[in-house]
Amino acid sequence: MSLYDLLVIFHLLLFVYWLGGDLGVFYSSGMVIDPKLSNSARATAAKIMIDLDFVPRICMTLMLTVGGLLVWLGDFGIEHPLWQKVGFIALGPAWLAMVVYLHVAHGTPLSKVVTKVDFWFRWALVIYLIIATSVSFYIGRLDPAPWVGGKLLIFAGLVFCGLMIRVYIPGYIGGIMALRKNVAQPSLSDDVNQSMAKSLGQCRPFVLAIWLGLFIECWLGVAKPGQTVPVSEVLGSVATVVGF
Template identity: 50%
Template structure:
């Protein structure tokens, strides 16, 4: 592939990092208003709409990141078996479609079924990525480019962090539904919402650290001895 194609994919890869972190920061900031009991339910619900809308951005970025990264690796000479590359190219449109349907059909039976599927699919992705890394290390497939092994392992960690975030959010979401129904929020309800959100935040911080570390690894490629094409 030409250097121009490489540069286009580099730009896309960097944009995914930027929008992932930027979207997450917006979600994090707006969530403070959602759990603020001093605000009216209407204000808190509006903040929740902003929060959930912004949350779609990092979700999309995550579904595209592995495919774009694998394509970049292929361009610079870190080749994949044909079957693996085809699977990676199919992954992005498939996973992104699932995420988009879950978001825009929220509350429907289809969305609920896909959300459950997506939860287990993420566990599957973590297992597949870690198995791939183990095979790569055992065979020396990426000898000279161990930074890429580390980068992909971190990506599996990011997916895992997202799963852990989901495990803390049911209480927060229950509170949102109660507000949306027009019910009065008790102190206990507000405390439960805040507890659920605060339980998720350490995993959010780990995602930020992981995304930032991945970006550094991609830029500096520490210890690289592989003859990269670009």
């Protein structure tokens, strides 16, 4: 089994765990806002949701690095300058380190600084991906494999959706904090419940957009529309691994 084969499997696992984790978060998020449940039950659902959400966050941080390595090793006709190779290889570990730190050190003074760094880093990544991919399309650099550019633009959209969720989530997070403080009480006030429901309702369209984007990303990676050499390396590699 080659390094490319291992990366293909890892890439597919990232997709599966990202979407699977998101589904779990989506389901448990509804339980957190259910006023029919006790505060204790809702607080427990919130803890499960937050722990589950860590998995998709990890998957997102590693996608560009693994995808970049696959395009490089897969010989799809796209040349990468040295600085770009170094960049996408270093991106995953660095971004992952930020996400892991924010998960384990949440609430500390330094975590507040890292949260801001992570937020603006994601905006910079969205802008860079859109500009760099658009320029690459314009100069013909992506002509041998236009599907790669499509995946990059969609990934920028996924990061953007995550940023929009951050914009609308404060009301929901505030409700979770209220649940933790009042876990022994039977319920929260109607105002807090309504604020949580409104906040979650504003976030859900972006969650659904992420799911759609992941599906399209998966299709592009398998079908490779526009590829000058019409061979599906993903299916071919997986078939080799399982013995076909």
